[in-house]
Amino acid sequence: MLAAARTAFAERGFDGATIRAIASSAGVDPALVHHYFGSKDALFLAAVEAPADPAELVPEILAVPQDQLGAAVVRMALRVWDGPARPGGLALLRSAVNNEWTAKLLREFLVSRVLRKVVATLGFDPDVRAARASLVASQLIGMVMARYVLRLEPLASASPESIVAAIGPTVQRYLTGDVDLPHA
Amino acid sequence: MLAAARTAFAERGFDGATIRAIASSAGVDPALVHHYFGSKDALFLAAVEAPADPAELVPEILAVPQDQLGAAVVRMALRVWDGPARPGGLALLRSAVNNEWTAKLLREFLVSRVLRKVVATLGFDPDVRAARASLVASQLIGMVMARYVLRLEPLASASPESIVAAIGPTVQRYLTGDVDLPHA
Numbered sequence: 235m236l237a238a239a240r241t242a243f244a245e246r247g248f249d250g251a252t253i254r255a256i257a258s259s260a261g262v263d264p265a266l267v268h269h270y271f272g273s274k275d276a277l278f279l280a281a282v283e284a285p286a287d288p289a290e291l292v293p294e295i296l297a298v299p300q301d302q303l304g305a306a307v308v309r310m311a312l313r314v315w316d317g318p319a320r321p322g323g324l325a326l327l328r329s330a331v332n333n334e335w336t337a338k339l340l341r342e343f344l345v346s347r348v349l350r351k352v353v354a355t356l357g358f359d360p361d362v363r364a365a366r367a368s369l370v371a372s373q374l375i376g377m378v379m380a381r382y383v384l385r386l387e388p389l390a391s392a393s394p395e396s397i398v399a400a401i402g403p404t405v406q407r408y409l410t411g412d413v414d415l416p417h418a
Numbered sequence: 419m420l421a422a423a424r425t426a427f428a429e430r431g432f433d434g435a436t437i438r439a440i441a442s443s444a445g446v447d448p449a450l451v452h453h454y455f456g457s458k459d460a461l462f463l464a465a466v467e468a469p470a471d472p473a474e475l476v477p478e479i480l481a482v483p484q485d486q487l488g489a490a491v492v493r494m495a496l497r498v499w500d501g502p503a504r505p506g507g508l509a510l511l512r513s514a515v516n517n518e519w520t521a522k523l524l525r526e527f528l529v530s531r532v533l534r535k536v537v538a539t540l541g542f543d544p545d546v547r548a549a550r551a552s553l554v555a556s557q558l559i560g561m562v563m564a565r566y567v568l569r570l571e572p573l574a575s576a577s578p579e580s581i582v583a584a585i586g587p588t589v590q591r592y593l594t595g596d597v598d599l600p601h602a
Binding site: 327328332337364365368372381383384392393401 | 592597601
């Protein structure tokens with residue numbers, strides 16, 4: 235069931251994949267998928283072996299004033315990665331770098347399940363939202379790679395709040411600031 | 419010889435490793451290492467299977483006025499990754515994510531061979547240089563991961579110049595701007 239879910243999410247994205255189609259390709263009844271996982275969200279998180287559930291994290295980020303969103307996003311990312319989710323996060327990152335399908339799943343996870351929900355509150359057009367979300371993702375993924383994978387100093391040993399102070403303004407600019415957006 | 423070089427560079431860093439010690443642990447004469455590789459730089463690039471030689475790239479970056487360094491760094495990174503070096507770069511990145519030793523080598527490559535040379539021209543104290551270089555690295559690695567590994571849209575299909583316009587100001591701020599630096 236999880237293998238079928240991975241295939242469907244990687245091929246069709248979170249929105250395009252349906253529990254009905256996943257159940258059908260796994261040769262089981264959709265009711266069984268619902269019974270085991272409860273929701274498409276939960277099935278997706280299980281399929282990517284997500285180390286954290288964004289449904290618990292996003293509301294906390296969105297509780298801050300809009301001009302502090304950048305800091306809140308960086309602070310949350312560091313709290314997740316400095317906590318017990320780190321091994322799972324590293325495993326997901328490793329797998330995404332080695333495997334195009336997991337890369338698609340991680341992209342769906344980051345964009346559809348986390349960043350899109352944060353950016354959606356800002357009231358831009360969909361194209362602008364996607365562009366801003368991809369810039370935010372570029373800084374966050376790089377922060378994680380530099381701090382936890384390459385262990386670049388002083389980022390690797392720095393206090394979370396000092397990193398929030400350095401990188402938060404970048405994420406804030408990407409989210410709400412005056413930025414020339416990437417386009418074809 | 420390359421295996422001995424990888425071990426030495428990963429354990430001692432680029433500056434700490436010596437051709438003499440590498441030759442000794444490979445059981446060969448240092449003159450042979452010089453004969454094959456010519457310099458410690460070239461040996462290092464061969465050891466990490468570097469897809470590009472920073473000695474050719476850094477002078478071009480440094481030719482621009484200081485307030486355009488951020489754009490020049492992003493433009494160069496995109497030119498290297500959009501060119502024939504991409505498969506080699508992806509292989510190095512993959513290997514770094516999977517293997518702590520290659521991560522150390524990639525860190526040395528990025529920091530000692532590329533970013534340190536760019537940041538050294540700006541006249542900060544060594545601690546400040548390291549902090550600024552690690553922030554620049556965080557944004558560049560994330561840009562590469564988002565565009566080439568995760569293929570996040572619109573970053574994946576965007577024109578290089580539109581990405582320079584979006585991300586250049588971030589790198590400029592990390593290099594020369596007013597930024598709270600990460601610290602323990």
